[in-house]
Amino acid sequence: MNETVSLTSQVLTMADAQWVAMEPSRLDGMVAELMASPKADFWGARIWMRLNHPSMRKAEPLTQAAFSVARARISLLTSQEAARVWLGQAQECAENVSLDDVFDIAGLRQQIDEPPQVVDGRFTPDPCRVSAFQRECWVLCPKCGGSAVETNRTVRCTMCLYRAEYGGNSCAWEESKSPCFRLPLLLSTSMSLGEVWAYNSRHLAQLRCYVAATMRDERHDGNASWSSRLPAWMKAAKNREPVLKALERLADIAAASGLAK
Numbered sequence: 001m002n003e004t005v006s007l008t009s010q011v012l013t014m015a016d017a018q019w020v021a022m023e024p025s026r027l028d029g030m031v032a033e034l035m036a037s038p039k040a041d042f043w044g045a046r047i048w049m050r051l052n053h054p055s056m057r058k059a060e061p062l063t064q065a066a067f068s069v070a071r072a073r074i075s076l077l078t079s080q081e082a083a084r085v086w087l088g089q090a091q092e093c094a095e096n097v098s099l100d101d102v103f104d105i106a107g108l109r110q111q112i113d114e115p116p117q118v119v120d121g122r123f124t125p126d127p128c129r130v131s132a133f134q135r136e137c138w139v140l141c142p143k144c145g146g147s148a149v150e151t152n153r154t155v156r157c158t159m160c161l162y163r164a165e166y167g168g169n170s171c172a173w174e175e176s177k178s179p180c181f182r183l184p185l186l187l188s189t190s191m192s193l194g195e196v197w198a199y200n201s202r203h204l205a206q207l208r209c210y211v212a213a214t215m216r217d218e219r220h221d222g223n224a225s226w227s228s229r230l231p232a233w234m235k236a237a238k239n240r241e242p243v244l245k246a247l248e249r250l251a252d253i254a255a256a257s258g259l260a261k
Contacts, residue, residue, distance in 0.1 A: 019050065020059045024066035028103045031070040035077075044074035062102060065093040069103055076111055078219065081132035081202070083112050088135065116209045123213035126206055130226040131179075133203040134171075138259055139183040147186055147257040150178040158258060186257060187250045193233045196246040201260045208247045211240060 019027070034043040051067050059067065068090035075082040087108070091099055099105055116123070126132075139155065141148040146159030153166040155178075164181070171179035176188050176197045187204055188197040198204035203226075210216065210227055211234065223229060233239055254260045 020055055020063060022063075024062045025102055025104075027063070027066045028069050028105075031073055032104065032108075035073045041077055044077055048074055061093050061095055062097065065090045065097075065099065066103070068093055069099065069105060069108070072112075073108060076108070079126050079128045079132075080112050080114070081126050081128035083108070085132055085135060087112065116205050118209050118213045121214040122217060123209045123215070124217040124219060125210050125225070125227040127219040127225045127227075129224055130199075130229060133199040133226065134179045137178040137183075137199045138186040138201075138254075138257065139178045139181070140186055142181070142183060147259055148183070149259065150181055150183060153180050155181055155183065186259075187253055189246050189249045189253075191242060191246045193239060193242065194231060196234070196243065196250065198247075198250055201254050204247065204250055204254060208244070208251070211235075211243050211247060 031047060034040065034047065037043065047070060051070060056064070056067055068086050072083040072086035072090065075086055087099070087105070094102070116126070135151060137150040139148050139150050140146070141157035141160060141162055142155075142164075143162040144157060144160040146157055148155055148157040148159075148162070153171070154163065155166075156163050166180040168180065176185050176195055177183065178185065185197050185199065187200070188195065190196075198207055206226070210230070214237070216227075218225070218227065234243055
């Protein structure tokens with residue numbers, strides 16, 4: 001029997017109770033091997049359905065982390081940012097345990113952090129929602145006006161060390177503002193056509209590639225993705241040069257902020 005088929009049988013024919021009881025690193029190893037197979041999209045869909053089973057919510061923290069890492073591996077088939085979100089959730093599940101100490105995820109991190117590129121004038125934007133970029137917003141500190149980061153309902157300034165936690169019940173999307181504290185974004189500039197802004201360096205990198213590309217392979221349905229929500233003037237070929245210049249100004253701000261990794 002083909003090794004991949006045999007491995008798939010082990011994963012998909014287990015009772016849910018056995019899956020929950022499986023050693024987390026072993027479970028992740030099996031999922032990682034399936035995601036590297038030629039039919040990764042098919043197996044990913046099968047595994048995703050099993051991960052949504054109610055019994056999974058009762059698993060131990062590290063096992064829940066393994067499930068989130070599995071979701072990250074599956075999400076990476078289509079979206080780096082979605083995979084990043086799931087990997088972040090895995091770390092939250094693992095609490096004080098480093099994911100790298102339990103799972104072999106160096107390759108996964110490398111793929112998630114791979115910068116977007118325009119190849120022969122063609123670019124495929126990440127199909128994630130704009131909310132995926134909002135998990136880390138670069139903002140202006142409300143105290144000193146310096147570079148600050150809003151993440152996990154907390155804002156921290158890298159200059160004056162100001163720190164505050166958001167006590168509200170919900171966050172909301174608003175253009176050029178952070179979701180919780182509604183702080184102005186650090187990466188924001190005005191031009192004659194309108195305001196150009198980005199939540200962080202990853203969002204900015206996607207924007208620069210999108211605007212620079214002469215051919216865009218959109219992989220979304222409707223207007224749910226971040227790129228589908230861009231204003232028409234930003235997508236227009238006649239505005240490519242001025243918009244790219246505005247994005248260059250944001251890149252300079254990002255480099256000077258010290259926040260870029």
